[in-house]
Amino acid sequence: LRQKKRRGLPNWPLVGMLPSLVFGIKENIYEWLTEILQGQNGTFTFRGPWFTNLNCVVTSDPRNLEYLLKTNFPNFPKGDYFRGAVSDLLGDGIFGADGDVWRRQRKTASLEFHSAKFRRMTADSLVDLVHARLLPVLEDSIIRAKSAAASSSTIDLQEILLRLTFDNVCTIAFGVDPGCLSSGLPEIPFARAFEDATEATIARFVTPTLVWKAMRFFGIGSEGVLRKSITEVDDFAREVIRARKMELSSGRGPEKIGSDLLTVFMGLSNGEKEGFSEKLLRDVCVNLILPGRDTSSVALSWFFWLLSGNPPVEEKIVEEICGIVREREEGGGGGEFIFRAEEVKKMEYLHAAVSEALRLYPSVPVDHKEVLEDDEFPDGTKLKKGTKVVYAIYAMGRTESIWGEDYREFKPERWLRDGRFMSESAYKFTAFNGGPRLCLGKDFAYYQMKFVAASILYRYRVVVDENHPVVPKMALTMYMKYGLKVVIRRRDPLEIEKYLKLQS
Numbered sequence: 039l040r041q042k043k044r045r046g047l048p049n050w051p052l053v054g055m056l057p058s059l060v061f062g063i064k065e066n067i068y069e070w071l072t073e074i075l076q077g078q079n080g081t082f083t084f085r086g087p088w089f090t091n092l093n094c095v096v097t098s099d100p101r102n103l104e105y106l107l108k109t110n111f112p113n114f115p116k117g118d119y120f121r122g123a124v125s126d127l128l129g130d131g132i133f134g135a136d137g138d139v140w141r142r143q144r145k146t147a148s149l150e151f152h153s154a155k156f157r158r159m160t161a162d163s164l165v166d167l168v169h170a171r172l173l174p175v176l177e178d179s180i181i182r183a184k185s186a187a188a189s190s191s192t193i194d195l196q197e198i199l200l201r202l203t204f205d206n207v208c209t210i211a212f213g214v215d216p217g218c219l220s221s222g223l224p225e226i227p228f229a230r231a232f233e234d235a236t237e238a239t240i241a242r243f244v245t246p247t248l249v250w251k252a253m254r255f256f257g258i259g260s261e262g263v264l265r266k267s268i269t270e271v272d273d274f275a276r277e278v279i280r281a282r283k284m285e286l287s288s289g290r291g292p293e294k295i296g297s298d299l300l301t302v303f304m305g306l307s308n309g310e311k312e313g314f315s316e317k318l319l320r321d322v323c324v325n326l327i328l329p330g331r332d333t334s335s336v337a338l339s340w341f342f343w344l345l346s347g348n349p350p351v352e353e354k355i356v357e358e359i360c361g362i363v364r365e366r367e368e369g370g371g372g373g374e375f376i377f378r379a380e381e382v383k384k385m386e387y388l389h390a391a392v393s394e395a396l397r398l399y400p401s402v403p404v405d406h407k408e409v410l411e412d413d414e415f416p417d418g419t420k421l422k423k424g425t426k427v428v429y430a431i432y433a434m435g436r437t438e439s440i441w442g443e444d445y446r447e448f449k450p451e452r453w454l455r456d457g458r459f460m461s462e463s464a465y466k467f468t469a470f471n472g473g474p475r476l477c478l479g480k481d482f483a484y485y486q487m488k489f490v491a492a493s494i495l496y497r498y499r500v501v502v503d504e505n506h507p508v509v510p511k512m513a514l515t516m517y518m519k520y521g522l523k524v525v526i527r528r529r530d531p532l533e534i535e536k537y538l539k540l541q542s
């Protein structure tokens with residue numbers, strides 16, 4: 039009991055704090071971590087069994103976050119342990135890389151992410167996906183519900199959104215849309231292979247290094263799955279790269295050349311003497327798909343779930359959207375309503391509501407770094423070279439000293455001043471990371487989430503199945519463990535009419 043008070047958890051001989059961790063995993067690991075951090079002023083040291091490498095410093099203190107992610111950034115790389123586990127899947131790509139390899143890709147990708155051509159391409163591909171695929175799939179569920187038994191009217195919204203963002207990010211990375219989101223929700227071999235490869239890679243983090251290395255050597259268990267699925271991912275990438283090379287060498291005009299990341303990086307290899315090898319081109323694309331495929335969709339799933347428990351927030355969002363529709367229609371609208379980029383930008387309340395969902399359910403609930411040289415956090419915690427540092431993003435969103443005593447409430451208003459969205463420091467709201475490794479897709483992700491949410495909410499009400507359990511899954515991304523079962527209903531035209539009139 040004395041140890042629990044002093045260190046946050048009892049530290050047993052030989053097994054360290056493992057028994058408490060096992061208990062935490064059985065319950066809700068994120069809530070468990072939050073409670074310990076609250077009792078320890080935001081930082082504690084976890085001690086694993088002596089024979090494992092589980093020792094780490096866990097923190098949710100914004101002062102430490104700023105030091106870790108910005109002030110002394112070079113001393114906190116992702117590290118060899120992380121890279122060792124992910125390198126078979128990610129190679130030398132940006133997500134697992136450190137130092138010059140990371141810096142070079144970051145610079146090129148960053149230029150691309152902020153170019154007008156890229157923004158146009160991402161916006162166009164999203165319009166196609168939402169209007170030609172997402173909305174028909176939702177409409178289909180309504181039609182099916184009318185003709186079948188009531189039990190078949192529920193759909194898993196999380197799965198549909200995961201398919202949407204996978205297609206979207208593949209278009210951005212490779213310039214190829216795999217077609218996961220289409221009627222009947224077909225199984226796509228490349229998507230399956232990517233999913234299997236990711237799961238098998240994550241399994242390495244909970245398996246002793248010697249054990250997974252032996253499994254890899256013999257190609258058994260999850261390592262056998264990994265080997266097979268990486269081969270499939272590589273085959274897909276090789277085929278796309280070969281086809282793109284042919285397209286580029288066929289001498290098409292610059293206006294015809296895509297602005298997906300693969301084409302951009304291939305263009306660079308044309309100009310530079312050494313350029314990017316085929317392997318690095320594959321790594322560049324795979325490393326974009328990994329962080330970009332599920333993060334926005336799980337955030338949207340939590341957003342819709344939070345809305346279902348907070349009808350006044352949904353009303354305000356619909357009112358805001360209708361204001362935008364009205365403005366356009368006064369100028370002579372007509373036809374199917376497709377939100378334009380500048381209109382999505384104006385949705386300040388929706389921006390606040392999405393941020394609030396990410397505060398409570400960050401898509402990346404915990405992240406980590408490694409200590410390069412002995413160091414010390416601003417709160418006085420000593421850091422030995424090689425120590426792992428875990429930063430608990432979920433716990434930060436539930437810290438009273440940052441968000442006030444109503445921190446458990448879903449309250450978009452906390453992000454607004456005079457109706458305008460006010461951003462928060464990245465070291466308090468760390469859902470998108472911060473410092474030099476701030477999420478590269480942040481602006482795009484907001485655009486994507488707002489466009490999808492507005493397009494759905496303008497037309498439909500998303501009714502969450504009350505009997506369906508909604509709990510987070512323990513994974514690197516904050517999925518809903520059992521998905522999000524919902525019924526889609528068309529929004530009453532009178533309701534929309536009411537808001538359109540309200541604006542006048």
Ligand code: HEM
Binds near residue numbers: 330402
């Ligand atoms: C709600 C949506 C998203 C959230 C919450 C999010 C969050 C994050 C976080 C926490 C990191 C740091 C990860 C780490 O270093 O361990 C990150 C990195 C990154 N994200 Fe996002 N992300 C989102 C969407 C996207 C999208 C849509 C893309 C691409 C289209 C993207 C591309 C990237 C890339 C390339 C990195 C690596 C940056 C680097 O290491 O320099 N993200 N993101």
